[in-house]
Amino acid sequence: MAKKKPAGSQMVYYFGKTRTDGDTTMKQLIGGKGANLADMTSIGLPVPPGFTITTECCDQYYQNKQKFPKGLMDDVAEAVKTLEKETGKKFGDNSNPLLVSVRSGAALSMPGMMNTILNLGLNDESVVGLVNATGNERFAYDAYRRLINMYGDVVMEVHHEYFEEAFAKIKKKYNAKDDNDVPTEGLIELVHAYKEVYKKHTKQDFPQKPMEQLELAIEAVFKSWNSDKAISYRRIEGITGLKGTAVNVQSMVFGNMGDDSGTGVAFTRNPSTGENKFYGEFLINAQGEDVVAGIRTPQPVDEMPKWKAPTDKTIGKKMHDELMKIKTKLEKHYKDVQDIEFTIEKGKLYMLQTRNGKRTGAAAVRIACEMAKEKLIDEKTAILRIPAGDLTQLLLPSFDPAAKKKEKPLTIGLPASPGAAFGKLAFSADEAVDRAHDGEKVILVRKETSPEDVDGMHSAAGILTSTGGMTSHAAVVARGWGKCCVAGAGAIEIDEKGKKIKVNGKTFTHKDVISIDGSTGEVFAGEMATVSPKMSGDFETVMKWADKHRKLGIRTNADSPEDAKRARDFGAEGIGLCRTEHMFFEPERIIHMREMILAEEKPAREAALKKLLPYQRKDFEGIFKAMAGLPVTIRLLDPPLHEFLPHDAKSQEEVSKATGIPVAKIKTRVAQLHEHNPMLGHRGCRLSVTYPEILVMQVTAITEATINCLGKKIDAKPEIMIPLVGTVKELAMLRRITEETIEDVKTKKGFKGNLPILIGTMIEIPRAALTADEVATEADFFSFGTNDLTQMTFGYSRDDINSFLPDYLSEEILERDPFQSLDTTGVGQLVAMAVEKGRKTKPKIKLGICGEHGGDPASIFFCHTVGLDYVSCSPFRVPIARLAAAQATLKHGK
């Protein structure tokens, strides 16, 4: 390793007492795990030495038709030599062999999505060496059989089941209930049996040369970067732009050397609730994968002090004390919650991994607040720490305590990830994906979830497993997503093939609904009622901090007084979009709406509109009241009229009965109004150009409602918004009619004062953005309708994008769904241009956004950078937007 390499070409980074090449700033190059292993070594934590192969090597492997970069194995061989020197052990040795683990580790953590191989370096000779070195024959053969199994599975793709079958036979022969009950001679036999399995399925002998094992293992890790599960995980998490995975080769320590050894996984604080309490699980006499894979159910770390070994009665207390010291040291160093893996080998504690712990939204809020209080981090860091999107989890309902009291749980599992969910049972990940796609709510029920299940877990409303602990993959992944999960509900017998579960003598099939409570672990039959969440004090603190720092105003998209009130409670500072069409769908209204649309002549249309007016006025009064003192942007009717019409014979007859219009006439009118491209058709301001009486009715209702509210001392602040404008002339014409209508109403109502009703437009057609300087001459405000703007800029239909979007995402043609997160390079340019042009004409013009993007943190960041005045989003996203807006100020620095 002493050879001098040109800068940037180092492929292997060593960590250990000899020297440590990497550090915590190198996550892109040596992966998160590699960087933290180097870092932990540097701060003096007990880390078994090893080395990391860079992510660039993985990238080159793929660029180079799946061949290693030149010289990689030479550098690996040198690193192995250094490792041999430092540990005093030798690869493949028959007296004191060096064994290593080979693990993946990308720049961002992808728990369980890629490959790991343990005990590498064992062969027929070194297994004897391991017996000699440890004096523990059982242990040595146990390690060897694990290697053959893992290596066969991961490197050579021999199905794990074949090994399981061989193990079952041996267990039967020796009458062993548990893996640990198999005697040494049984394990020796098992090694032979595994070698047979290996040979049968790979047509080769198990490789005896450790360097050959290592080379293939490294390659297998590189390959796992592009396994289906890893690709799915990256897609779901929106991880893009990484070079590949690093590979960590680390000298092995053993948690399975007897009663004074063990292994565990822990978080420095509770990742579900955020409570500042060390939280984790461990297993005595076991190797790491036993804990994570949910094969044996581990004990909570709290109980560690009770652990006594025959050779050391206080081992548990000593180890626990040491872990507590490490907790403090790690948090002081990383200033964040750490998720660690540790192993105890014959009473000595080793750290195998640390990374920032994934946590629920609730935990993120509590941890950020408490760490700020503890002065570990400052307020700004605390704000930036909380993934804004995760706040949704705090706003989700939980089960109604009253309803819960009446129901006895079927069983209680582990509360692996909080929340409340109900749904019909789905028994495989694919089934969950398909049924959820068809609009069903499903609970994914599995014995244990494996990383292959990520898509199904993501689609399901909740996850229920019958084995596995709180740190099993299911739990970790679910918590990261804020998805409700109950794990380890052992009383549930799952019959995957028969598609049913049995619990407590009752049977449930894929047609039955169950409810799971991820905060308590309870499982109930049927659908349980839910209640709205209560905000914690920490949540309020975070919101206060956010409001102090943000520059963007936050409004909401709401079209009922209830939604308006809810949004206001969440901190909305007005309504940015009230879609008036939603007010026409109630039964007693739709009939007048239909009457209006079906009318062939203006007088009949006006008569129908007259009937609708009182409803509209009342709605607006309710909304103005709920938003008193705050601006309310009301958008005039937008959708194509045919959306309101009856399309089947039965409803056409009903309309005929109610209106007296003959069925034949209705049919003709429906056919007349049919459009091939309704989204690009007769909608938005085009409706008001053709039928100005619709606009007149709506503006009359708004103005009357305003005057009525002001009369009752309710401070109504309406803003009238004209949708789908593409040319300034459309807006000029409709503005004129709007102003005239307002004046008419004032006169009719004898209102003398000033009515400061703003009149503005949506910018949602590319042409409006391109000519925003002209449009601004007629607009008091712009609100970017980025749903339509995205649709029309990309030429993707909003309603049909799902037929090709999955391919576009998997091929990385698109990084994300542009209807969810604003395409800042394309659509964003139009927004930025319209902002500039609009302000050039009218420096004080008010600018906002009301497309779905107004609640998406990345898009909010963009809105901040282009200098919008506010974002508007659905009520439940208001807190997210408040936090994201503050984060934008802190990140953007302005």
Ligand code: PEP
């Ligand atoms: C938009 O197009 O972004 C918008 C807010 O309007 P709608 O979604 O109602 O078309």
Ligand code: MG
């Ligand atoms: Mg629109």
